[in-house]
Amino acid sequence: MTRTAPFRVFRTVLFSAVLVVPVSVFGQVSRSGSRYVAASSGAVAAEGEVVRIRKLRGLSAQDKIRTPNYQTDLTGPTKPAKEWVNISVSYDTYPEIIEELTFRFYVLAGKRVAGSPAPAYTFYQANVTYLDIEAGRGHEGSVLLRPPALKLHGDLIALAVEVYHKGEVVGQESDGPRDFAADWWKKVDQPGVTARAGYLLPRSQTPFAFVNPDDYEYARP
Secondary structure, three states: OOOOHHHHHHHHHHOOOOOOHHHHHHOOOOOOOOEEEOOOOOOOOOOOOOEEEEEEEOOOHHHEEEOOOOOOOOOOOOOOOOEEEEEEEEEEEEEEEEEEEEEEEEEEEEEOOOOOOOOEEEEEEEEEEEEEEEEEEEEEEEEEEOOOHHHHHOEEEEEEEEEEEOOEEEEEEEEOOOOOOOOHHHHOOOOOEEEOOOOEEEHHHOHHHHOOHHHOOEEOO
């Protein structure tokens, strides 16, 4: 994945010899490329397979989107549209119908702190449960990081999603630095990492709820 210039600069700071947080806290694993996927990418489902994640997005410049502009009969001044980060997942399902699938999204951000040799890390998390998903390819799930999270807490470093069916993990995928562990989100309970609620929101709780709603399954309120 091509990174934007700010990410490249920040990554250089993160992984300098002085900073050991990503290695000691988030671990190292051996894997192919910068992505690690729970299921194979073939078109045929494995026996008992429920869901297959196709792609996790959110770290590129294209994932930064402006608040949609709705046409209304109200008049008055408007402020410039704010910037959100759309974190989305494409997936396939194989059972004829699935009553519930819960997606747990995890996001790590970091920001340089004046006078400190190490950046401050922020961890965001949000759950979305989709209902009555029919078998098929190209389903979409989405959460959004609200403004002004990037300004306050820094650029995004890593993403992950876990998919739960009947209480069990049936799929997961992550994207981020190559030397992060495949389960890095389980290692964030560490000094220097702050969990912040209320920033990562289900699409249904944002101004994007009515943008192409049929592209998404119905989400439990």
